[in-house]
Amino acid sequence: MSPAGSPGTRGARPPAAVDRPRRLAWEVLRAVDERGSYANLLLPSLLAGSGLPARDRGFVTELAYGALRAQGTLDGLLDTATSRPVRDIDPPLRDALRLGAYQLLRTRVPARAAVASTVDLVRATSGERPIRFANAVMRRVAARIAESGGDLAQLLGAPRFDADPIGHLAVVNAHPRWIVEVVAEVLGDDLDETRAALAADDERPAVHLVARPGRTDRERLLAEAAQEGLVAAPGLYSPFAVRLDGGDPGRLPTVASGLAAVQDEGSQLVALALARTATVGRDRGLTVDLCAGPGGKAALLAGLLTDRSGAGPEPASVSEPAPPSGAALGAGASLLALEPRATRAGLVARSLAGEPRAWVVRADGRAAPLPAGSADRVLVDVPCTGLGALRRRPEARWRRIPGDLAALVPLQSALLVAALDLVRPGGVVAYATCSPHPAETVEVVRQVTGQRADTSVLDARLALPEVDALGSGPFVQLWPHRHGTDAMFMALLRRNQN
Numbered sequence: 001m002s003p004a005g006s007p008g009t010r011g012a013r014p015p016a017a018v019d020r021p022r023r024l025a026w027e028v029l030r031a032v033d034e035r036g037s038y039a040n041l042l043l044p045s046l047l048a049g050s051g052l053p054a055r056d057r058g059f060v061t062e063l064a065y066g067a068l069r070a071q072g073t074l075d076g077l078l079d080t081a082t083s084r085p086v087r088d089i090d091p092p093l094r095d096a097l098r099l100g101a102y103q104l105l106r107t108r109v110p111a112r113a114a115v116a117s118t119v120d121l122v123r124a125t126s127g128e129r130p131i132r133f134a135n136a137v138m139r140r141v142a143a144r145i146a147e148s149g150g151d152l153a154q155l156l157g158a159p160r161f162d163a164d165p166i167g168h169l170a171v172v173n174a175h176p177r178w179i180v181e182v183v184a185e186v187l188g189d190d191l192d193e194t195r196a197a198l199a200a201d202d203e204r205p206a207v208h209l210v211a212r213p214g215r216t217d218r219e220r221l222l223a224e225a226a227q228e229g230l231v232a233a234p235g236l237y238s239p240f241a242v243r244l245d246g247g248d249p250g251r252l253p254t255v256a257s258g259l260a261a262v263q264d265e266g267s268q269l270v271a272l273a274l275a276r277t278a279t280v281g282r283d284r285g286l287t288v289d290l291c292a293g294p295g296g297k298a299a300l301l302a303g304l305l306t307d308r309s310g311a312g313p314e315p316a317s318v319s320e321p322a323p324p325s326g327a328a329l330g331a332g333a334s335l336l337a338l339e340p341r342a343t344r345a346g347l348v349a350r351s352l353a354g355e356p357r358a359w360v361v362r363a364d365g366r367a368a369p370l371p372a373g374s375a376d377r378v379l380v381d382v383p384c385t386g387l388g389a390l391r392r393r394p395e396a397r398w399r400r401i402p403g404d405l406a407a408l409v410p411l412q413s414a415l416l417v418a419a420l421d422l423v424r425p426g427g428v429v430a431y432a433t434c435s436p437h438p439a440e441t442v443e444v445v446r447q448v449t450g451q452r453a454d455t456s457v458l459d460a461r462l463a464l465p466e467v468d469a470l471g472s473g474p475f476v477q478l479w480p481h482r483h484g485t486d487a488m489f490m491a492l493l494r495r496n497q498n
């Protein structure tokens with residue numbers, strides 16, 4: 001990235017005065033584009049060190065997240081205003097133009113201010129040379145938007161809804177076509193609901209907190225939120241959930257001390273459903289989380305299923321790769337969390353800190369260092385495309401491609417096979433993804449269970465009687481537009497007894 005005062009800005013003009021919110025938003029777009037950064041991880045730290053007032057921080061967030069979410073649409077719009085294909089424009093300049101187009105298309109910033117501030121941003125970050133080009137493109141975009149009279153479909157050259165509904169929804173709702181096809185397929189080709197699901201990806205999600213059972217409760221969380229002036233309400237389904245309407249959850253003492261944490265209510269429901277599902281036969285008290293990082297579900301499972309009497313809280317540490325001894329595991333209900341990546345295993349240990357009967361092992365879930373048939377319950381929350389969390393990861397919809405599934409599906413299947421081998425007859429496996437894509441949800445489960453006579457598919461909806469609109473089963477598919485959660489998928493499976 002070229003800073004203000006770079007060679008291009010030397011000469012007659014003084015360095016352009018760029019307002020800091022736009023500059024920060026541009027830096028986020030550059031980091032995502034250039035270094036593959038995740039906006040939802042980068043932006044909070046940039047804002048924290050910015051010293052900007054809350055209103056300006058809100059504007060940065062709106063610009064950066066909005067432009068990333070709408071990127072495909074913005075590029076389509078820019079393409080109508082320049083003879084040079086957008087993909088060939090110098091990336092720093094292209095990101096400034098995207099921010100400008102976003103302001104014109106989706107915000108109340110007056111057109112003149114959006115054009116002028118974009119030109120200033122281009123001057124400060126790319127120098128004088130592209131100024132005329134940037135100015136002309138922005139003016140043309142502004143004129144097109146004005147001429148269209150708000151008809152987004154016409155402005156963006158979207159196909160007519162009756163001729164190509166998927167193509168129409170893709171352009172108007174700023175999603176790649178393949179994702180719209182997936183959503184429509186899973187929603188039974190209900191196009192109104194598909195539209196609602198796509199729109200939900202663009203809404204600012206509430207922050208969900210979990211009050212860790214046995215450590216705190218949600219009444220305390222709600223009281224702390226009220227004390228801090230944050231708008232909070234109990235979650236809709238999970239007895240441990242609180243939904244915050246904005247604000248920094250780190251300000252709450254129970255969150256700061258790890259007694260509560262940020263966790264989507266959908267993830268809480270997965271852990272809750274596994275904990276609630278009865279095993280058949282005698283439990284030995286071992287729950288295994290086969291893909292644990294960063295440890296949110298593991299921490300909730302530890303609270304729900306492990307024995308906390310007796311031993312005082314010991315911080316969980318990561319063992320590589322030897323598991324705790326059978327004697328240690330057998331001394332009371334316990335949780336073993338596996339995670340192959342060192343940093344993420346460290347995060348799991350942090351979320352399990354204070355749990356007396358939880359262990360973290362750095363290992364591949366396909367080669368768990370445990371005897372076959374030794375676990376009562378296994379959670380296998382597999383690595384996936386993350387298409388169910390698009391509202392939290394603004395750039396993800398354009399970064400993901402259908403080809404990603406080619407590597408993920410075999411890994412997901414192998415991990416599910418490993419989970420079924422690890423659970424004892426009568427024990428239960430929860431297979432979860434943060435994605436509604438059938439290739440990594442229903443099809444993985446059907447393909448694996450179709451080859452195993454020792455496994456039954458349970459009706460997962462029965463484990464969550466308080467949750468409505470779960471469809472025809474036997475699987476659970478949550479949705480942002482129906483449940484206000486991420487689009488988590490869950491299957492519950494039982495190893496049959498002989």
Ligand SMILES: C[S@@+](CC[C@H](N)C(=O)[O-])C[C@H]1O[C@@H](n2cnc3c(N)ncnc32)[C@H](O)[C@@H]1O
Pocket residue numbers: 267290291292293294295296297298338339340341344363364365366381382383384415
């Ligand atoms: C969807 S995340 C799990 C989220 C976690 N259950 C939670 O609630 O915080 C999937 C995790 O699987 C891990 N993973 C990737 N390959 C794996 C493998 N072969 N065995 C076990 N875990 C794996 C990833 O590093 C990632 O941390």
